[in-house]
Every structure is written in C-alpha cells, then in structure tokens.
Amino acid sequence: MPKFKLNLRHQEKKLLVSEEIKMRRKNITMPENVVPNDPLEEFISKMATNPSLLIFRFLAKENSEATEDTLSEKLGMSKNLVRKLLYKLHDINVVVYRRVRDEETNYYIYYWKINWEGLAATLLERKKEVLKKLKEKAASEEGKVGIYYCKKCGREYTFDEALENDFRCKICNEPLEFTQKGKYEEFLQKYIKKLEEEIKIESERNYGS
Template identity: 30%
Template structure:
C-alpha cells in the first residue's frame, strides 16, 4: 500500500494531518502524484487546488519534515524552481516530536497546579491563585462575592495520569 494512502486510512494519523494542513491540504495529499518530484505550480495545475493553498500545505509539511524539496535554477532567467516530494514516512517522528512538546507543557501545568492554592467564584466560575485572591481580599473582582477554596486534586490526578500515559507511549517510563 502507498505510504500516503496508509496514513490517510489510519483515523488517528489522518486527524493529525488534518490538524496540520486542513481540508485542502488533505485534498492535495490525496491527489499528490505517487512518483517523482513536482513543482508547486505543477501540483496546483494537476490537482485543481489554489497555488497559495498548495504552497501553504507544502511549507507546513516541510516544517514537520513530511515533505522535502530541492531547487533548480534556470540559468537563462535566474528563476528558482522548487521540486517537492512527500516524506510521509517521517510521520511517526513528527507525531513523537509534537507529543514531547505536549508532554513538557503538561508537566509544566501540573507543577503550576501543585505549587499553587486556588480560589473560585461560585457565581462567575473564575479561578484565582492565592496571591490573586489575597490581592482582592478574597472577593471576586467581577461580582464582589466571596471566593471559596478550589480543590484541584482531580485535575492534578488527571494531568498526572495523562503524563504517565504519554511517557509510556514515548518510552520514558
């Protein structure tokens, strides 16, 4: 099976790609010629997708190492032509890199949650740190109602479970 077809038939990978490049990008991947290298103009002409959308998709894929190019120069005109090919075989590395970023953000968030004490307005549902609540005399700055303590134990537990799950998937456990 073609690597692009394999990725697009996998619901999780398709969702990941869709998040990156949207509907038009998926359309380009589905219509991308299986063999060889192609200029963005050729791809736009052969797929019927707007040239700017083709370029945006290719650059987004390039940033994730899912496409690559080489350029050739026309010695008569000095124009550069970029010839593109897909590297969907790098999708697992791309997903892994993104998961590492998310893992770092989750670890930072759980640290923030564990190091702070929180207060909530029962009416507005806004949440404040201890220092924010103390600065407002433990009254909601929006409605002036007294703030109550907010127990974030369930949130911390859920964050820790997600972190451990991601670490297992990434081989950090």
C-alpha cells in the first residue's frame, strides 16, 4: 500500500510538471510563491500545492461559480488537472460544488465556488492545532538552558546530543548554532499569545461566543 501511494504522488508530480511546461508555452505563469503574510494562500499552498492557488485566486476574484470547463479555458490547464486540483481544494474545505444534470447529454455538470464560511472554520481549527503544538513545545523546553540547532535543516539538539556529534548536525553535517533558552522561550510565548488573540477574535466572529 505505501508503495502504491508513493507511485500516485510520483505520477501526480509528473502531471504537474507536464502541465507547467504547457502553461509556460502559453505564457501562463504558475504561482511560485504565496502572497506574503496571507494565511489563506499559505494554507492552500501547503495543503493543496501551489498550482491550486490559480484556481483559488480565479474563483475568489470572480466571486461566483465556475465549471471545470470554464476554469480549464480561463487558466489554460487541462480538464484533468483542473479536476484534480479542485478535489484537493474540496478535501480541505476551500471549495464546494453543486451539480446539475445536462438534459441533452444526461451527464452532470459541476459548478464550483469558494466555501468562505467553511474555510474560516477550517483555518480556525488549524490555528488551534498549531497553538496546541506550540504549547507542547514550550512545555518541553522547561528546564533547558538552551538548544543547539542546525540552520540548514532546523533540527534541534540538547547539549548532550550536540556534544556526542561534535556539535555538528547528524543530517547535514553543518556546524550547530546555540540559542539561549530565554530568547527562544520569549519567541515561543510571543507567538503563543498572538495565536491565542487571533483564535479568540475569530471564534467570536464565527460563532459569536
């Protein structure tokens, strides 16, 4: 089963690369970066890949429904890729659809739009998950004088672990940097407080409580 999943990912990457080549030939640029400090785009890029941003941006700008055919034509993507990306966006609650049966062909036509209400709730839950992990991280740092970390891969080490590896990263073999506990804790607590405030505001806005 894991091998099958790996093959699926590989085929999907090949499809995206192939589509990007076609789009560049048509002078349609695939988004390489998300809009800075935009939590929506960061969330979509991480959970559904950067090409999905093209669909999200189009639907958000039009603020109306669009069929797979329309998205394919307007964005210069194949219908196959559009469908795959829409399913990814649907899986993370970014878009919703309604289907209407075509009386002539007897096939269903799918109309897609942004799920603004559901997306707000999804983002709120994601922030709660991040907050929980940050609090767990802060608790695990109690009692430590400081941490050693690799600037290249971000892996962290205790003093004993760093000493055992001659203060070099096990993964990258890069020299380890030292960060004092006070500065690290200050950063964690500052970010935790920021998230708590955002969650409170968004919870009141979404649920009125």
